Structure formats: structure tokens, C-alpha cells
Amino acid sequence: MNTVVEMTDLQVSFATDAGTVAAVQGVSLSVQAGEVLAIVGESGSGKTVTARSILRLLPETARTRGAVLLGTKDGSRTRDVVDLSGAELREVRGEDAAMVFQEPSTSLNPVYPVGWQIAEGLRAHGRLSRKEARAKAIDVLRRVGIPDPETRVDHYPHQFSGGQKQRIVIAQALVLDPGVIIADEPTTALDVTVQAEILDLLRRCRDEFGTAIVLITHNMGIVADLADRVAVMYQGRIVEQADVRTLFASPQDPYTQRLLAAVPRLGTGVERTRERAAAREPGWAEATPVVDARDLRIVYPGRLRRPDFVAVDGVSFAIRPREVLGLVGESGSGKTTIGRAIAGLTKVTDGSLRVLGTEMNGMRERAFRPVRERIGFVFQDPASSFNPLLTIAEAVAEPLVVHGRAKDPQAARPRVDELLEAVQLPRAFGDRFPHELSGGQRQRASLARALALQPELLIADEPTSALDVSVQARVLELFDELQRELGFAALFISHDLAVVDLLADRIAVLYRGKLVEEGTGAEVLGAPQHPYTQRLLASLPVPDPDDQARRRREWERLRAAD
Amino acid sequence: MATVVPAPAAPGRRRRSWRKLPVVHQVRQSVGLQRGMLVAGLVLTGVFVFTAVFAPLLAPYEFGQLRDGDGPFGAQQHPSGDHLLGTTVGGYDVLSRVIWGTRTALLVIVIAILLSIVAGVLLGLVSGYFGGWLDRVLVVICDAVYAFPSLLLAIVVAIVISGGQSSLWGGIFAAAISITVVFIPQYFRVVRAETVRIKAEAFVESARVIGAGHRRIMGRHVLRNATRTLPLILTLNASESILTLAGLGFLGFGIQPTAAAEWGYDLNKSLSDVTSGIWWTSVFPGTAIVLTVLGLTLVGESLNDLADPRLRSRRAADDPPPAGAVEPGGALVPSGGYVA
Numbered sequence: 075m076n077t078v079v080e081m082t083d084l085q086v087s088f089a090t091d092a093g094t095v096a097a098v099q100g101v102s103l104s105v106q107a108g109e110v111l112a113i114v115g116e117s118g119s120g121k122t123v124t125a126r127s128i129l130r131l132l133p134e135t136a137r138t139r140g141a142v143l144l145g146t147k148d149g150s151r152t153r154d155v156v157d158l159s160g161a162e163l164r165e166v167r168g169e170d171a172a173m174v175f176q177e178p179s180t181s182l183n184p185v186y187p188v189g190w191q192i193a194e195g196l197r198a199h200g201r202l203s204r205k206e207a208r209a210k211a212i213d214v215l216r217r218v219g220i221p222d223p224e225t226r227v228d229h230y231p232h233q234f235s236g237g238q239k240q241r242i243v244i245a246q247a248l249v250l251d252p253g254v255i256i257a258d259e260p261t262t263a264l265d266v267t268v269q270a271e272i273l274d275l276l277r278r279c280r281d282e283f284g285t286a287i288v289l290i291t292h293n294m295g296i297v298a299d300l301a302d303r304v305a306v307m308y309q310g311r312i313v314e315q316a317d318v319r320t321l322f323a324s325p326q327d328p329y330t331q332r333l334l335a336a337v338p339r340l341g342t343g344v345e346r347t348r349e350r351a352a353a354r355e356p357g358w359a360e361a362t363p364v365v366d367a368r369d370l371r372i373v374y375p376g377r378l379r380r381p382d383f384v385a386v387d388g389v390s391f392a393i394r395p396r397e398v399l400g401l402v403g404e405s406g407s408g409k410t411t412i413g414r415a416i417a418g419l420t421k422v423t424d425g426s427l428r429v430l431g432t433e434m435n436g437m438r439e440r441a442f443r444p445v446r447e448r449i450g451f452v453f454q455d456p457a458s459s460f461n462p463l464l465t466i467a468e469a470v471a472e473p474l475v476v477h478g479r480a481k482d483p484q485a486a487r488p489r490v491d492e493l494l495e496a497v498q499l500p501r502a503f504g505d506r507f508p509h510e511l512s513g514g515q516r517q518r519a520s521l522a523r524a525l526a527l528q529p530e531l532l533i534a535d536e537p538t539s540a541l542d543v544s545v546q547a548r549v550l551e552l553f554d555e556l557q558r559e560l561g562f563a564a565l566f567i568s569h570d571l572a573v574v575d576l577l578a579d580r581i582a583v584l585y586r587g588k589l590v591e592e593g594t595g596a597e598v599l600g601a602p603q604h605p606y607t608q609r610l611l612a613s614l615p616v617p618d619p620d621d622q623a624r625r626r627r628e629w630e631r632l633r634a635a636d
Numbered sequence: 637m638a639t640v641v642p643a644p645a646a647p648g649r650r651r652r653s654w655r656k657l658p659v660v661h662q663v664r665q666s667v668g669l670q671r672g673m674l675v676a677g678l679v680l681t682g683v684f685v686f687t688a689v690f691a692p693l694l695a696p697y698e699f700g701q702l703r704d705g706d707g708p709f710g711a712q713q714h715p716s717g718d719h720l721l722g723t724t725v726g727g728y729d730v731l732s733r734v735i736w737g738t739r740t741a742l743l744v745i746v747i748a749i750l751l752s753i754v755a756g757v758l759l760g761l762v763s764g765y766f767g768g769w770l771d772r773v774l775v776v777i778c779d780a781v782y783a784f785p786s787l788l789l790a791i792v793v794a795i796v797i798s799g800g801q802s803s804l805w806g807g808i809f810a811a812a813i814s815i816t817v818v819f820i821p822q823y824f825r826v827v828r829a830e831t832v833r834i835k836a837e838a839f840v841e842s843a844r845v846i847g848a849g850h851r852r853i854m855g856r857h858v859l860r861n862a863t864r865t866l867p868l869i870l871t872l873n874a875s876e877s878i879l880t881l882a883g884l885g886f887l888g889f890g891i892q893p894t895a896a897a898e899w900g901y902d903l904n905k906s907l908s909d910v911t912s913g914i915w916w917t918s919v920f921p922g923t924a925i926v927l928t929v930l931g932l933t934l935v936g937e938s939l940n941d942l943a944d945p946r947l948r949s950r951r952a953a954d955d956p957p958p959a960g961a962v963e964p965g966g967a968l969v970p971s972g973g974y975v976a
Contacts, residue, residue: 091665419844419845443847447847454838459839459841460839461861473846473847476847476848
């Protein structure tokens with residue numbers, strides 16, 4: 075076992091408009107050949123910068139100190155990346171260390187065939203003829219699991235699915251047989267079911283190619299699934315380093331403990347759901363639903379003789395007063411479209427959708443405006459859902475002013491302060507601008523804005539997917555508290571089963587525009603009936619290495635059965 | 637990261653420091669060559685505006701003055717003690733006309749830009765926000781205006797408006813409006829593109845979900861966010877409008893010398909002087925045009941570069957701060973340093 079990467083007292087700082095910012099402070103790490111080291115931490119903790127400095131892939135404004143020793147795979151030579159010249163750096167990149175990026179759709183050049191892009195690395199390190207390079211590209215494509223590589227090698231990136239594209243990016247990294255691959259959130263842009271396949275491939279990279287992997291992630295489930303050793307980063311420093319079992323079993327640092335405690339786990343919501351169901355008054359099941367969808371169909375018209383796209387296809391469900399319905403599905407399953415249709419942002423094509431007694435099929439904006447008062451909406455991305463030129467107080471006051479409950483934002487201020495207090499933000503935050511708040515604070519302000527008119531229905535479209543785990547936990551808790559206190563009905567849209575399980579009374583699973591399964595958390599998560607739900611559940615990595623190993627075997631069995 | 641560090645519980649609205657004022661902020665932000673360019677541009681523009689405002693005090697004679705107490709000035713006189721920059725073929729004092737010319741130029745710039753901004757921004761906002769057939773028609777019209785040679789268009793408009801008259805205000809408005817016609821499509825395009833982009837942002841959707849009307853969404857949420865790039869086009873257009881004005885004057889569609897001083901007109905009249913070795917009648921109005929355009933363009937280009945974090949140069953990073961001095965706001969906004 076030789077060491078491929080040895081980092082000693084690495085310090086990286088950036089020149090910004092507001093002076094120097096230290097991103098990484100005194101990090102020392104080492105990666106052995108053939109091991110997976112996971113670097114975890116919230117956004118801004120310096121994990122990406124640390125990993126990228128192995129390849130010195132940092133912007134010009136960065137300044138690096140310390141030593142990053144990068145060895146070849148066979149251990150014959152070691153070089154310090156920090157003071158390599160341009161030519162030497164090019165020699166090292168790709169051959170000793172390679173990179174897999176987060177977003178596969180943007181890390182491939184759309185105008186070249188994938189085979190050419192894989193061979194580019196081979197040619198850059200100039201040893202092979204065109205023919206040999208092509209043969210090698212086909213070989214590596216086969217090994218990362220692209221079917222029929224002889225023809226696929228000439229295809230362009232847009233002809234592959236997201237998961238296949240990520241496989242190609244990994245093939246690109248593998249083709250020069252580097253000692254270490256740096257994978258920066260390699261599955262964040264992918265659906266859970268695809269993520270499981272990519273994690274499987276990365277595991278094979280380690281086992282079959284003997285490549286070490288530096289895995290950057292914020293998902294503790296992935297860490298439990300893949301990593302051998304874990305380094306936890308917080309504010310530019312490593313707070314804890316341990317092998318994966320020790321870390322999950324007995325985290326030492328308080329930050330690690332908090333991080334692990336904040337990760338939502340499957341099955342924790344069952345008890346709560348039962349309590350809530352028991353507390354309901356008798357006539358509840360017969361009460362008029364707040365939202366009632368019957369054979370709902372939403373079609374996006376195709377352009378220029380392209381066929382129409384059916385986003386939602388014959389979906390029926392109901393949300394009763396004071397009930398939280400969780401809507402789960404992968405990207406493109408139509409879950410967001412349903413949420414937008416309920417809020418009157420997307421037109422209903424066919425079927426019936428009744429929202430608070432108003433039929434949305436053929437709805438007129440003028441007729442729907444009074445109903446809007448009774449609906450709140452929390453958007454996915456807290457960064458863009460606030461007008462950057464209005465203060466938080468002005469933004470929260472906006473619904474009050476629009477519906478005539480207050481003359482202007484100043485008059486609404488007492489109510490705004492009340493709302494901010496309800497979402498646990500200090501009053502003074504009302505005078506700040508959105509960019510002066512962190513993501514979690516902004517999402518809480520967003521919740522305050524949605525609740526300003528005391529709505530009967532709240533639609534939350536992936537409200538926590540842009541947030542760090544530790545922040546997510548607090549926002550979810552707050553959501554739960556407010557729901558219990560104010561008693562609004564809610565549609566909670568998410569791609570994360572564990573999050574939905576935590577909050578929802580009932581869970582509905584969408585797959586390609588169709589509702590494949592609906593029921594309480596215990597029913598859907600405990601005994602899933604539909605094969606897609608089963609696959610979805612098995613693909614979800616849980617933050618426990620032993621449990622995850624067991625689940626992985628289950629997943630492999632399911633995949634073999636397909 | 638300075639913006640992230642909380643200013644604890646200030647009552648009411650926070651006072652904005654003078655350092656945040658548009659141009660002051662950019663000067664403080666810039667370094668090296670970029671700062672040099674911006675400052676040079678600001679100085680040139682400052683001199684231009686100063687001259688225009690105080691023209692009556694600075695100029696030794698009136699723009700249309702042909703004689704003083706000692707009799708007529710005489711045509712094509714060499715620079716001398718009485719006439720520092722000599723006199724023109726028509727017998728006017730060159731220095732006075734160059735100084736008074738700044739006033740005409742400034743008036744034309746201000747009127748042209750005001751008119752084109754109001755019209756362009758309104759049309760762009762409505763067109764981009766509502767889309768549909770109105771949008772398509774307006775875009776086609778703007779494309780057609782683009783396809784026209786701008787100076788030719790300006791000439792046609794100048795003839796239509798002034799109808800051959802050439803009073804001071806008539807001439808200025810003729811020039812300004814003809815420039816306006818050429819510039820409206822630029823503002824229209826920029827504002828329309830921004831509006832289309834902002835329309836899809838979550839905060840506009842959130843305003844729709846709240847139930848805000850179209851007028852409120854356009855005014856409060858879209859317009860203020862769509863005007864971010866306007867100052868840049870504005871400075872660049874200002875320099876372009878001087879060139880158009882001078883071009884009009886040079887071709888004889890400008891303002892008569894008795895109504896106001898205009899550099900393009902003087903250049904036209906000095907054409908024949910050039911071959912006979914009389915350099916002072918053409919060089920000084922020409923230099924005035926060059927310096928004004930240069931100043932405004934430098935300001936525009938530097939503002940453009942500074943507004944884009946990828947083009948903006950920064951001071952090199954200092955050594956990492958000693959351990960323990962970590963910025964507490966650092967983890968809050970990951971890309972905070974790049975937010976313009």
C-alpha cells in the first residue's frame with residue numbers, strides 16, 4: 075500500500091472584493107492507493123477547494139501554501155503539485171489524478187463524439203495512434219457499462235441519458251489509469267435510482283482498477299455506502315478523520331455529532347403519523363378536500379411538429395384539511411407541475427382539479443385571484459425567490475399589501491415582525507436584503523411570506539433541497555411546528571423519501587407522470603407494492619455503513635431480477 | 637464578505653454610506669489599469685460637463701459673435717493674443733465656439749438619452765413581459781430600424797422635424813430626436829431581454845402566487861431588476877450620440893452658427909482650410925469631439941468590465957490570515973464574494 079496523495083498543512087485563500095478570504099486553513103490529509111476517502115461538510119466548508127488543489131484546479135485569485143504531494147500509481151515518483159510549472163502540471167493531470175465533475179451534462183463538450191473526448195486525454199499524453207486510442211476508448215466505455223460501445227463511441231453527449239453521461243465522464247477519468255480520481259459531488263445532479271448505479275460503478279473503479287477516490291459529498295448516505303475513510307470539514311479545517319464505521323458509530327467532534335443527528339432517516343415518521351391520525355376528529359375523512367384531483371392531465375404542447383409532452387397523466391388524489399401530503403418522484407416525474415397547477419401557475423389540460431372549491435380546468439385569473447389569498451407557496455431555491463432589491467420585511471409584507479390588509483410595507487411591519495418571530499428570525503432581519511441572509515434563513519423568511527395571509531393550503535416545492543443537511547433539519551422542524559400550530563393543509567414536494575417520511579401524513583409516489591402508489595408512510599415505505607417504489611427505496615443510501623451494506627445487497631438482487 | 641457581517645439591530649432603514657454611491661463605489665472597487673481607465677474617463681467627462689455648465693464664464697466671446705469694440709475679427713486669423721485659437725473662415729472665434737459647443741453637445745446627449753430611455757424601457761418592459769403578437773411586431777420594427785444606416789435615418793428624421801428651420805432648440809431637438817430613433821431599439825432590446833429573463837425568476841412567480849397584478853409585478857419586481865445594465869449602455873450611447881450629432885452637423889443638417897455652436901458644422905466649414913494649411917479651424921473642434929467621446933467611452937467600458945466579476949481584476953490575495961481569524965460569515969454565502 076503506497077500513499078498517492080499526501081497533503082501537509084494546506085492553506086488556500088482567495089482575493090475577493092471584500093479582501094482576502096481563507097477557504098482552507100492547515101489541512102493535512104493522505105490518501106492510500108485503492109481507498110475511498112470521503113470529504114464531507116456543508117457548503118462553504120472548503121471541501122471542494124481542498125480536493126481541487128490536488129490538481130491545482132483553482133481560480134487565478136487563489137493563493138496556495140503548504141505541500142500537496144501527488145504520487146504515481148505504482149509509487150515510483152512523487153511530485154509537489156503546489157510548485158509545478160504549467161507543462162509539468164499538464165503531465166500530472168489525467169495521468170496521476172483525474173477529476174469527475176458534478177454536472178455531467180455540462181462537463182462534456184456537446185460538439186464532439188464521446189469517443190473523441192475520451193481519446194483526447196490519451197493523445198494529450200501522446201503515446202498512442204488514433205486507432206489504438208479508439209480501441210482503448212471502446213474498451214473503457216465497455217468497462218464503465220455503456221452497452222454496445224463499438225457504435226456508441228461515435229455518439230454525441232446529447233444522445234446519452236444523465237446517468238450514462240456521468241459514466242462517460244468517469245470513463246474519461248479512468249482511461250489514463252490514474253492513481254486517484256477526485257469526484258466532486260458526482261451524483262448530486264442525478265436521480266436516486268441512477269445515483270445507486272453510479273455509486274456501484276465508482277466502487278468497481280476502486281476494486282477493479284485499484285484507483286483511489288477522493289469523494290466530495292454532503293450526503294451521509296453516500297458516505298456510508300462508498301467510503302473507507304471520512305474527513306469531516308468545517309470552516310476550512312478538518313475537525314475529524316476516521317474510518318467509516320468508527321465515524322458513524324462514535325463520532326468524536328461535536329460538529330460531526332450534530333451533522334449526523336441532522337440527517338433524516340427513513341422510518342422515523344411512522345410513529346408521528348400514527349399519533350396525528352389518532353388525534354383527528356371523527357368526521358374528518360368525510361370533510362371536503364382542500365385539493366381534489368381527478369384524472370388530472372397536464373400537457374406541455376410540443377413545438378414545431380414535436381410531439382406534446384405529457385407531464386402529468388391521469389393523476390387522482392385528495393388533500394383534506396390539516397393534512398400533509400408528500401409527493402415523491404424523480405426529476406421529470408411531474409411532481410413540480412402538479413404543485414404549480416394547484417397554485418394556478420400552469421394550465422390544466424384535462425380532467426378536474428378543484429382547489430378550495432374552485433375548478434382549475436379552464437380557470438380565469440380574475441376569478442382565481444381571491445382564492446390566491448388562501449394559498450401559500452414556498453419555492454425550491456431560496457436564493458432566487460426573493461426580489462434582490464426589496465428588504466426581507468418588504469418582501470414578507472408584499473402579500474399583505476397586495477390583498478389590501480395593509481396600506482404599505484411600513485403599515486404591515488407589526489404583522490411582519492410577528493411572522494418573522496414565528497419562523498424564529500430576529501426582527502432586525504427584516505431590514506436586511508435577501509443576499510445578507512444564509513440559505514436556511516432565507517427559506518425561513520420564505521415560509522413567513524407564504525404564511526402571511528394565514529393560508530388554508532401551503533404548497534412547498536422542494537423547500538429544503540438547496541440547503542445543507544444541518545440547516546434542512548431546522549427548516550423541517552419549523553415547518554412541522556407551524557403546521558401543527560396553524561393547521562394548514564400542505565402539499566410537500568420532494569425527491570427525498572426520508573424528508574417526506576418525516577413530515578407527511580400520506581405519501582404519493584409519482585413515476586413518469588403517473589401516480590404509482592399512495593398511502594401512509596408505513597404502507598409506502600414499509601411494504602411498497604409497485605416495483606418502482608421498491609427500486610426507489612432500495613436505491614436510497616442510508617447513513618449507516620452496516621445497514622447500507624445489507625441494503626446494497628438487496629438492491630443488487632432487485633437489479634438482477636429486472 | 638463585508639455585507640454578510642451583521643449590523644446589529646439598527647432601527648428603521650440603515651443609512652447608506654456615500655461609498656456605496658454608483659460611481660464612487662466602482663472607483664473604490666477597481667485596481668490597476670482598470671482604475672486608470674475609469675479615472676481618466678471620469679476626468680475627461682468631468683471637464684466636458686464643467687465646460688458646458690460654465691461656458692458663458694469660460695468663453696471669451698459669444699458663439700455667434702463676429703466683431704467686438706475694435707471691429708470685425710477677420711476670417712482665418714492665426715492664433716493670437718486676441719483669439720487664442722484663431723478664427724474660422726466665417727470670422728468666428730474658434731476657442732469660443734469649441735467651448736460653447738460643449739453646451740450643445742451636452743443638451744443633445746441629455747435630451748436624446750432621456751427620450752430614448754423612457755420610450756425604450758417602457759416598450760421593452762411591456763413587450764418582454766406580455767410577449768405575444770405585440771412583442772413580435774415590436775421586435776421586427778426594431779430589427780428594421782437596426783438594418784437602416786443610422787446616420788441616414790437621423791438625416792431623414794432631422795428633415796422631417798426641423799423642416800429646414802434651425803433655431804437653437806429646434807436644431808437641438810431635431811438632432812436629439814433623430815438620435816433617439818436610432819437608440820430606442822438598443823434600450824428596447826436590452827430591457828426586453830432582461831425582462832424575459834427576470835419573468836422566469838422565482839420571485840416573479842412568487843409575486844404571481846401572492847396574487848399581485850401585472851402592473852405591480854412589472855413596476856415593483858421586474859423594472860427595477862431589469863435596469864441594471866442601463867448605465868453601461870447609457871454612457872456608451874452618450875458618446876455615440878455626440879458622433880451622430882457631429883455627423884449630422886458635418887453633413888449640413890445641424891444647427892446654424894448663429895443659433896448655437898456645433899463642432900460638426902465647424903468641421904464642415906473648415907474642410908477647404910485643411911488644404912491651404914489653416915490647421916486651427918479643424919484641429920480644435922475635432923479634438924473636442926475625440927476627447928469627449930474618449931472620456932465617455934472609457935467610463936462606459938470600465939463600468940462594463942467592473943460590473944462583470946470575470947472581467948474585474950482584483951488585488952492578489954494576501955497571505956492567509958493567522959489561525960483563529962476566520963471570517964464568521966465565510967460559510968454563509970458560498971459565492972458571496974462574486975455577487976456584483
